[in-house]
Amino acid sequence: MNQLFDLKGRVALVTGGSKGLGKAMARGFAEAGADVFICSRHEDELRRAAAEISSGLPTRVEWSVTDMGDRAAVRQLAQTALERFGRVDILINNAGTNCPQPIDQIRDEDWDRLMELNLNSVMVLTRALTPQMKERRWGRIVHISSILGLGAKEARNAYCATKSALVGFAKASALDLGPFNITVNCIAPGPFLTDLPMSMLTDAQKKAFAERTALGRWGSPAELAGPALLLASEAGSFITGTVLLVDGGALCRAL
Numbered sequence: 001m002n003q004l005f006d007l008k009g010r011v012a013l014v015t016g017g018s019k020g021l022g023k024a025m026a027r028g029f030a031e032a033g034a035d036v037f038i039c040s041r042h043e044d045e046l047r048r049a050a051a052e053i054s055s056g057l058p059t060r061v062e063w064s065v066t067d068m069g070d071r072a073a074v075r076q077l078a079q080t081a082l083e084r085f086g087r088v089d090i091l092i093n094n095a096g097t098n099c100p101q102p103i104d105q106i107r108d109e110d111w112d113r114l115m116e117l118n119l120n121s122v123m124v125l126t127r128a129l130t131p132q133m134k135e136r137r138w139g140r141i142v143h144i145s146s147i148l149g150l151g152a153k154e155a156r157n158a159y160c161a162t163k164s165a166l167v168g169f170a171k172a173s174a175l176d177l178g179p180f181n182i183t184v185n186c187i188a189p190g191p192f193l194t195d196l197p198m199s200m201l202t203d204a205q206k207k208a209f210a211e212r213t214a215l216g217r218w219g220s221p222a223e224l225a226g227p228a229l230l231l232a233s234e235a236g237s238f239i240t241g242t243v244l245l246v247d248g249g250a251l252c253r254a255l
């Protein structure tokens with residue numbers, strides 16, 4: 001293992017690590033030597049994911065059933081991670097969802113739910129975990145935004161609002177935390193084959209999403225592990241306050 005990408009001795013907390021992009025990033029960190037803590041709302045999936053993430057590796061993987069839409073639960077998650085591992089060096093704010101509604105049909109409760117999960121929980125967890133990173137003068141924080149944090153799509157009002165807010169939030173926190181050798185960045189994934197887009201797109205839309213990329217296909221979740229490792233490791237030591245697009249070239253296309 002190139003030392004730049006070596007995570008031995010590091011602890012990574014990946015929210016929404018039970019499946020999709022979160023699980024793939026967690027596995028990538030475990031392969032790089034980190035101990036990993038994951039959370040989601042479903043114990044059965046967490047158990048299975050923890051076994052997959054640690055399979056064949058000496059790494060320690062633990063999990064917590066946590067609803068990231070509940071601020072008290074998010075605060076508790078931070079405390080539990082620190083009690084169990086003694087530290088969190090790498091924080092991946094990945095848990096998120098979508099609820100497409102055109103502007104004149106937005107329901108307050110859906111808007112609030114998306115804000116709480118996709119944006120507010122990221123602030124609450126980051127705020128709770130930065131003091132111990134500051135003490136050690138080392139930390140890596142990555143918010144999982146989206147190409148829909150940079151551009152937009154019809155009916156994705158709340159989703160676009162939260163994902164673009166993460167970009168601004170990362171920039172401001174990068175300035176606060178830079179003096180403590182803590183980097184804060186966003187990853188903006190394009191179309192990746194996970195439950196989230198698959199559950200809400202028609203076959204025609206799935207085909208159109210693939211055709212929009214330069215590579216002509218959907219990404220596989222494992223293809224996010226490398227970019228996340230870059231930002232989570234020593235290799236990314238001078239990258240902060242920015243957005244890493246991992247979209248197969250989807251945003252290259254102007255027309």
Ligand SMILES: NC(=O)c1ccc[n+]([C@@H]2O[C@H](COP(=O)([O-])OP(=O)(O)OC[C@H]3O[C@@H](n4cnc5c(N)ncnc54)[C@H](OP(=O)(O)O)[C@@H]3O)[C@@H](O)[C@H]2O)c1
Pocket residue numbers: 015016017018019020021022039040041042045066067068069094095096097117144145146147188189190191192193194195196197
């Ligand atoms: N896939 C894509 O094409 C794509 C593109 C751009 C951005 N993203 C972003 O990438 C992130 C991961 O998405 P994904 O595609 O991997 O989705 P996914 O396969 O649906 O996984 C989402 C993860 O978040 C967890 N989660 C959802 N609601 C939660 C809650 N209230 N509390 C705790 N955990 C919760 C899920 O577990 P439970 O449901 O069991 O709680 C699961 O572990 C999201 O922020 C998404 O917006 C995805």
